[in-house]
Amino acid sequence: MLELKGIFKWYHSGNNRTFLLKNIDLSVKVGEFISVMGPSGSGKSTLLNVIGMLDTFDQGEYHFLNESVHKLKEKQRSILYKQYIGFVFQAYHLLDELTVYENIETPLIYQDIKSSERQAMVADMLDRFRIVGKKDLFPAQLSGGQQQLVGVARALIANPKLLLADEPTGNLNSKQGEEIMELFKELNNDGVTIIQVTHSEKNAAYGSRIINLLDGSIEH
């Protein structure tokens, strides 16, 4: 599915180069469920952002579904990413002034999908996550677990091939967290490739492979 070769990312502080990512080699196959672990500041989120094409890197190669991401222009990258990648955040990042329904619908709008089609897709998603009754509520009216459910629904609405999750259960209690992880497992069984960043061994166990990061490098 994707392959990182010798990825470096750094910034300058004074004359010193501080590395955020150091010589990352990683290949992910379709259908994998990977958990990225490591202490704070080890570069987990940066790696996820690089994979998600939200962030750039300074050196190395990145191939995604036969496309060389490092050679693509911003616009092409954006098309690629819109089509294949979904994101879930620790802080949910729902749009406060949109309802549940509208939040889930938004990615489709940016993909220029017709209104009638959008309605059907959102309705399916609401059914699948059993949140039809909440579709007209605003994020502030939901519990954390429900908000993250909406966040996942929103990430999945455009049928991504790859789901990236940055500590998806970090703000949830253990029961809510378990539910989300169960959901991820189901999705993975349905064929969605998942990469999650997590601190919890328990959550990492849901995955098929664990990658440990330390100071920007993968530990073997």
Added chain:
Amino acid sequence: MLKNYFKTSIRNIKVNKSYALINVSGLAVGIAACLLLFLVIQFETSFDDFHPQHKKIYRIGSMFNSQEGTSYSGGVSFPVAPALRVDFPQIKQVASIYKHEGDQITVESYGKNLPKKFNKTDVYFTEPEFFSMFKFSWLTGDAKTSLSEPNNAVLTREIAEKYFGDWESAMGKTITRNNKELYKINGVLDNPPQNTDFPLGVVVSYSTLSNTIAKINMEDWVSTYSGACSFVILPDDLPVQKFNNELPVFAKRHKPAEYAKDTYIAQSLDDIHYDDRFGNFRRHTFSHSLIRALMLIGIFLIFIACVNFINLATAQAVNRSKEVGVRKVLGSNRSQLAFQFITETALITFAAVIAAIGIAIAVLPLLNQLLEVKMTMNFYNNSILLLFLSVVGVLVTLLSGLYPAVILSGFNPITALKSKISTKKAGGISLRRALVVLQFGIAQILIIGTLIVLNQMNFFRNASLGFDKAAIINVDIPGDSISKSKIEYLRFKLQQNPGIKNISFSFASPSSNGSWQSDFKFDHSTKSTDISANLKWADVDYFKTYGLEFVAGRQYFPGDTVREFVVNETMVKKLGIINPADAIGKELNFWDGEKVGPIVGIVKDFNSYSLREPMAPVVMSTWKNVYQTINIKIKPGAEKNTLAFVEKNWNEVFPDYVYQYKFLDETIADFYKQEDQLSKLFTIFAILAIFISCLGLYGLVSFMVAQRTKEVGIRKVLGATVGNIVYLLSKEFSLLIIIAFVLAAPIANFIMKKWLQDYSYRIEFGVTVFLIAIFGSLTIAWTTVGYRAIKAALANPVKSLRTE
């Protein structure tokens, strides 16, 4: 997609109500002011453009060259039009129109009641050709038949209804002008539009002129009447430049050799409303520079309002950063986000435009009252107005929305999501500072300008004119000789009232709108002087009534005819005499010996025109036959009884005429009506500019206070006083306003010095005006900022820190 944008925009606006309110109200006030200015400019630039041939119509004006320079008049001598017809056969259309002011019209009421009398009426004498040149529509009658015979008159609908109740019954009835001439109503015109410099009312056939009792000399090439205008339609093969080159030859051919320096000049009808050198029948011109000034003010106001928008939007950007981040992660690209923010701006602008229309509709009647016009705001038949509003809407949206949109949509999604966007990153504090400086710079230019205009107005009102104008009324007296013979009787009757201090009869008051000017021969010279003397015919009591002081010689002896002259200091100077006493005994000769006499006294200078004009050379003498006004000085406190007394006695002496009086200081104040209107207009716009700027400042400060709540809390915990905090929050704005002032002051100084050049008598403005401007704006800004600052400083620090 658009629907989604609208939804988000409206919900966003709802969440940030106060921010939206500041934006909408600032923009609405700015746009409303702009809209009203547009209406004013549209109205003033539309004058007489409804005549189909307006581009081809020219007025023949007069140009006088003398040692003082060139002066102009919109009028000509009476024989000009007939001579043009003969000398320029290629000009097919020539028309004369003569406006005579201040006539009394008597309307017979056919037995029922006493006849109705209307005074101060303008009567227009014109040829039928006038109406084939200019498009005024007829309700009944037509130009050819209605005005072909002498003593035929045409009324406009408004006047016909005023005189006869309804216009249909006016036909065939008669009116009497000045109790002497009987005219038959032979047609009715529809009311002329508002935007014409030909405010017709009573129109009389031109052939009547040579038959009037006053017997105007239609062959006189020397006298120029400002009300006597000649219009031509220039054919295509005679361009105006060529015509203007031929007019001096034409003038030389006809004018007596002595006046060969003077010539004629063709002025396009399209210029008549703008050129105050020539004037027009409406007595109201609107210069191009004034139009430009108003346009500039409109642009300024819109700009100031847009600045508010930009400042608040970029300051607020931090709060929107999360939304930008999420939307980007969800797949929005930059242009989609920018478009979304522009949509939001467009919504706010749309609301502002709607509010602005409401404000404009409410304010328009007041503006009409101030400017004494009847403008209307009609969207059905004023497509340009609609276009203007749309253009303003789009421009404002782009001007105020584009920059914030570009900034907001440019956020990096990761930084935006981590809420690491600071106010500094979001669109540069320096830009916001620069805009505030610009805003207050403009506002201060307007303040300084307004203060100087107001000072100049004040100067006009209070300047010493060289004569006493307090508590003096001018009462008109009829022009016919029978009435003139009753003058002494009226004087005797009025003298019985102890409330009257002085009574004098004269041609005019020392300072009046109408004037009588002439050249003359000095000291037995055979050639006329180059000096155009202002003739003030008055009895000997005039000096006492107006407190005129003599610098040499004595006042003339009482009399009814011209025997001796008194002149003023300016006249002596113009004659080249250094010591005024040397002028005494020298002879003045008017009109080739018609009025001759020696100079017997020299009075101190007094202003006989408005203070726009320089001091004029004045010649005074007695001449009972031309007296038109009674000058009555009333003792203080006796005004009410005396006014009634004068009216009663006047009506007894002249029962056939209408009594009319006016206080002299009001007459003089009327000279400056246009300046007065302008100064009021400027004041309003300066206040608006300050208001909008402060609105923006308030928004900005509220925002900054919210951003710095934690800082304020920490500082208070560390022991800062309320004063420290207020100083902390307001010092930056004070500095910005001072910078704005440093930039604005020289610009305002330059503009206002230039404006004052137009006035012969003008104020010298010093530092005071500038001090008032800077301290005024600082005070206003402090008040605006202070409220928020004090509120923040008084807040309990524990609370503000807990929110973190």
